[in-house]
Amino acid sequence: VQMVEAGGGLVQPGGSLRLSCAASGFTFNNYEMNWVRRAPGKGLEWVSYISTIGSTIYYADSVKGRFTISRDNAKNSLYLQMNSLRAEDTAVYYCAKEKSETHAFDIWGQGTVVTVSP
Amino acid sequence: SYVLTQPPSVSVAPGQTARITCGGNNIGSKSVHWYQQKPGQAPVLFVYDDSDRPSGIPERFSGSNSGNTATLTISRVEAGDEADYYCQVWDSTSDHYVVFGGGTKLTVL
Numbered sequence: 175v176q177m178v179e180a181g182g183g184l185v186q187p188g189g190s191l192r193l194s195c196a197a198s199g200f201t202f203n204n205y206e207m208n209w210v211r212r213a214p215g216k217g218l219e220w221v222s223y224i225s226t227i228g229s230t231i232y233y234a235d236s237v238k239g240r241f242t243i244s245r246d247n248a249k250n251s252l253y254l255q256m257n258s259l260r261a262e263d264t265a266v267y268y269c270a271k272e273k274s275e276t277h278a279f280d281i282w283g284q285g286t287v288v289t290v291s292p
Numbered sequence: 293s294y295v296l297t298q299p300p301s302v303s304v305a306p307g308q309t310a311r312i313t314c315g316g317n318n319i320g321s322k323s324v325h326w327y328q329q330k331p332g333q334a335p336v337l338f339v340y341d342d343s344d345r346p347s348g349i350p351e352r353f354s355g356s357n358s359g360n361t362a363t364l365t366i367s368r369v370e371a372g373d374e375a376d377y378y379c380q381v382w383d384s385t386s387d388h389y390v391v392f393g394g395g396t397k398l399t400v401l
Binding site: 212220268270276279280284285 | 323327329334335337376378380381389390391392394
């Protein structure tokens with residue numbers, strides 16, 4: 175069971191990035207998924223949630239209107255489209271799988287680093 | 293929005309018991325989950341639904357939740373337990389849904 179993120183990097187303020195998370199070892203379409211980030215020197219911050227078929231989506235206020243979460247169950251993949259990036263979006267971004275019948279995150283990816291800087 | 297309050301740091305000698313608190317308004321009515329994160333690593337779920345442990349997590353780690361405080365208790369603390377610990381809840385009553393505490397740095401003296 176694992177998840178592997180990709181797509182991080184250095185981007186200028188106002189720019190865009192698309193993160194991906196490839197899942198394996200479990201039936202991806204059975205589980206709700208989330209993105210969580212940790213900025214340098216800060217704690218964990220929840221970013222976004224998506225239900226099993228993508229019909230329900232939530233965002234943190236800090237990213238609402240700029241980030242879009244999506245999933246492709248046929249490809250066992252989760253995505254985060256990040257637009258209008260700001261310096262405060264600089265963080266390690268993790269995808270996280272929810273444990274069944276809870277909203278606890280039992281499987282995490284290794285993280286991908288996003289740096290927003292001129 | 294719902295707020296979870298953790299002490300920034302807790303220090304304990306090896307072999308002693310560490311207690312990390314997570315305060316929130318009527319948190320006893322919610323399910324609390326706890327994560328351990330070591331530098332350069334992804335978080336790991338250590339306790340879910342207040343007091344259940346995923347497979348592979350030592351029995352030294354236990355959780356409780358009542359009133360306005362949830363607690364992660366680490367018995368017989370070891371040097372390898374030094375890490376950041378976070379509590380988390382799902383708050384369906386607000387539009388913030390997933391809430392993390394600010395995190396507690398556990399230092400093993």
